[in-house]
Amino acid sequence: MKARQFALGIAAAALVPGAAQAQEVVLKVAHFLTPTTPAHVKFIEPWCGKIEAQSQGRMKCQLYPAMSLGGTPPQLLNQVRDGVADIVWTLPGYTPGRFPITEVFELPFFSTSYEATSRALWDFIEGSAASEFAGLRPIATWSAGPYLLHFRNKQVNALEDLKGLKVRTPSRLGNKMLAALGATPVGMPAPQMTEGLAKGVIDGALLPWEVVPALKIQELTKYHAEPTGKIALSTATTIFVMSQKKYDSLPADLKKVIDDNRGREVSAFAAGQLAEAGNASRDITLKNGNTVYQLAPEELKRWKQTTAPVAQEWIKDMDAKGLDGRKLHDEAAALVQKYSN
Incomplete structure (x- = not known):
């Protein structure tokens, strides 16, 4: 089918x-x-x-x-x-x-x-x-x-701008990625984000475009940092x-x-x-007057290098469980490449 x-x-x-x-x-x-x-x-x-x-x-x-x-x-x-x-x-x-x-x-x-x-x-x-x-x-x-970063009142253009910002993440690896980037990760299911942003409990959120209007994220944030290229920051x-x-x-x-x-x-x-x-959610956010921007390629390269240890740690975690972490990682990566082609 x-x-x-x-x-x-x-x-x-x-x-x-x-x-x-x-x-x-x-x-x-x-x-x-x-x-x-x-x-x-x-x-x-x-x-x-x-x-x-x-x-x-x-x-x-x-x-x-x-x-x-x-x-x-x-x-x-x-x-x-x-x-x-x-x-x-x-x-x-x-x-x-x-x-x-x-x-x-x-x-x-x-x-x-x-x-x-x-x-x-x-x-x-x-x-x-x-x-x-x-x-x-x-x-x-x-x-x-593909996840991007949505911020209440600060435009983040470089790693240094992330330092100390409290950013929502949905998962363990999201925590590790944000911590590696210098942010303070806050584990939080999607339904809690609206209140978290409204009350200033978090400064931003790691979130894909498609759920933004349903959670009113475009009304509670001003800046939306997108990675460039075909590879997503996270998902x-x-x-x-x-x-x-x-x-x-x-x-x-x-x-x-x-x-x-x-x-x-x-x-x-x-x-x-x-x-x-x-795509529709992105358009709604732009019509709301928000700033949607792409991180510079050289800056994104820094982010990629900074977060590389997260994958190595995952591989080691799998090895510790008696699994072949490198093999699992490479198999999944090959499948992504296969269907991306």
């Missing part, structure tokens, strides 16, 4: 009337952001519409955005494993130590575009990182957009996963509906939707 074919299937699903028979399976789908978020509107809702249409109304979703099933974002994985939810969308980075292999994609200056990185991530999770997903059935695993891996136990409980024909709507190209479709949303 190609990403385009999946997109056409999404469009066709919207035209299929609901079946008259009673619903047999209701999947509880939970995540941590609002229902206006691009991932919810552009991927989760259409995906749910598609599986309902293909199952002739025998399977549908009940959506629980913004942690409306209770709990906090780091608890989503426990919720899907414990049966509180059947499917969740979350960030592995919210649970440090739980996905140490998968987090290789979050290393500084490692990922590229939304779609290329997402295809590479799917292959890696289906292969070398599969052990981290025991009890889960991945449906789509995509990379958030976050995100996963849309189903309880394996719930999947196993489905009859064979409904399992096939799920299986027909998961995989590399479904992941790439989700990433493509977010890429479009990212």
